[in-house]
Amino acid sequence: MLKCARWIFVNSNDCIMTRMAEISLNYQFLVEQQVGSTVHEFLSFNGSAGLWRIRAIVDAGGWQHRTTVEDMDLATRAGLQGWKSVYVNDLLVKSELPSTFNAFRNQQHRWYCGPANLFRNILPSILVSRKVTIWKKLHMIYSFFLIRRILAQLVAFTFFCILIPASKLAPEVHVPYWGTIFLPLFLPLIVLNVLLTTPRSLHLMVIWILFENVMTVLRTKAVITGLLGIGRVNEWIVTKKLGTASEEKQSKSRKRGCCNTGVNIHTPELLIGVYLFGCSCYDLMFGHSHFYMIYLSTQAVAFFVMGFGYVGTFVPD
Numbered sequence: 001m002l003k004c005a006r007w008i009f010v011n012s013n014d015c016i017m018t019r020m021a022e023i024s025l026n027y028q029f030l031v032e033q034q035v036g037s038t039v040h041e042f043l044s045f046n047g048s049a050g051l052w053r054i055r056a057i058v059d060a061g062g063w064q065h066r067t068t069v070e071d072m073d074l075a076t077r078a079g080l081q082g083w084k085s086v087y088v089n090d091l092l093v094k095s096e097l098p099s100t101f102n103a104f105r106n107q108q109h110r111w112y113c114g115p116a117n118l119f120r121n122i123l124p125s126i127l128v129s130r131k132v133t134i135w136k137k138l139h140m141i142y143s144f145f146l147i148r149r150i151l152a153q154l155v156a157f158t159f160f161c162i163l164i165p166a167s168k169l170a171p172e173v174h175v176p177y178w179g180t181i182f183l184p185l186f187l188p189l190i191v192l193n194v195l196l197t198t199p200r201s202l203h204l205m206v207i208w209i210l211f212e213n214v215m216t217v218l219r220t221k222a223v224i225t226g227l228l229g230i231g232r233v234n235e236w237i238v239t240k241k242l243g244t245a246s247e248e249k250q251s252k253s254r255k256r257g258c259c260n261t262g263v264n265i266h267t268p269e270l271l272i273g274v275y276l277f278g279c280s281c282y283d284l285m286f287g288h289s290h291f292y293m294i295y296l297s298t299q300a301v302a303f304f305v306m307g308f309g310y311v312g313t314f315v316p317d
Contacts, residue, residue: 018097019201020211021104025097026198032148037087042079042140047071049093056083066121068236069114076122076140082131096241101311102264103240105218109232112219115149116226117233150223157216160299161272165279168292210302217268264309273303 029046036043045052057063060077067073075085098104126140167173201208225231280296287293305311 019198019204020208021097023198023201023204023208024212033087034089037085042136042144043075043085043087044144045071045075045085048095053083056081059083067114067118068110068234069118072115073118073122076118077125079136079140080125080129080132098239099241101306101309105266106237107239108215108218109222110236111222112149112153113222113226113233113235115145116223117229118226119145119150120227120229150227153216153219153223156213157220160213161216161276164292165276165296168279168283168287168296171286210299211306213299214269214302214306217272221268266307266309269303269307273300273307276300276303 033043033046056078057074059081060074060083062074063070064073079085098107123141126137129137164175167175225233276296277300280293280300283293283296
């Protein structure tokens with residue numbers, strides 16, 4: 001039996017970037033973990049605030065270092081041995097958010113590269129396991145790994161960052177408005193997510209959508225790296241946090257601003273931003289409606305802002 005406590009995210013550096021991270025992580029823990037525990041489906045251990053039975057760890061084969069998500073690896077193997085997990089929602093544990101945008105990027109790379117690489121390594125074990133039902137196997141393969149950790153990022157990046165802008169360069173291709181943006185189809189889910197998990201950030205919903213769209217570039221690259229087992233697949237960078245830094249240091253960090261362009265330039269995001277801006281200009285000059293121009297130019301601005309690292313707070317060493 002594995003018991004996981006509910007997390008409360010805190011960070012003295014309360015900027016927009018940390019709000020975006022808080023919304024995303026609250027959804028993962030308050031929706032995925034709590035709902036998964038309620039319906040008794042497979043629940044992945046998040047690495048902190050958990051209580052394990054020693055026998056469960058032994059039955060699962062102990063801790064292994066074959067991926068950068070050893071906690072998820074252990075939880076998956078324990079689940080294949082028939083062990084169940086419980087999410088204790090009434091027990092609160094504080095956890096600090098990443099202090100900088102680069103720290104958040106490194107964390108996200110590990111969180112998406114690791115599960116993809118784990119899926120590659122553990123798929124045979126899921127298929128041959130005799131201690132779980134076929135339905136639980138399907139849930140692990142299809143819902144937990146393929147949909148949540150792999151396809152969601154690949155589809156979002158390909159559709160919204162590549163295909164939709166490219167359709168403006170080919171007049172014979174028509175994409176309906178309802179299939180172009182997140183809001184018409186997913187607005188009720190997004191509002192419900194933010195309202196229930198992070199109500200104080202409801203006014204940042206649109207910025208959060210843009211933030212998540214830009215992050216699909218990094219996450220897609222991380223997923224491909226994990227699936228192929230190449231590049232930074234085994235890279236482990238400790239997520240930098242402010243911890244018990246003095247108030248004076250935090251104050252100086254905020255006064256210095258949020259951009260350090262000599263270090264924080266992210267080329268892939270800038271290239272996608274140039275591509276989106278070019279498509280928006282083409283639509284402005286040759287398109288019959290300026291709807292796509294507004295949509296693409298807004299996305300381009302978000303890619304430029306995050307590509308130059310003008311997000312969060314620069315914390316000096």
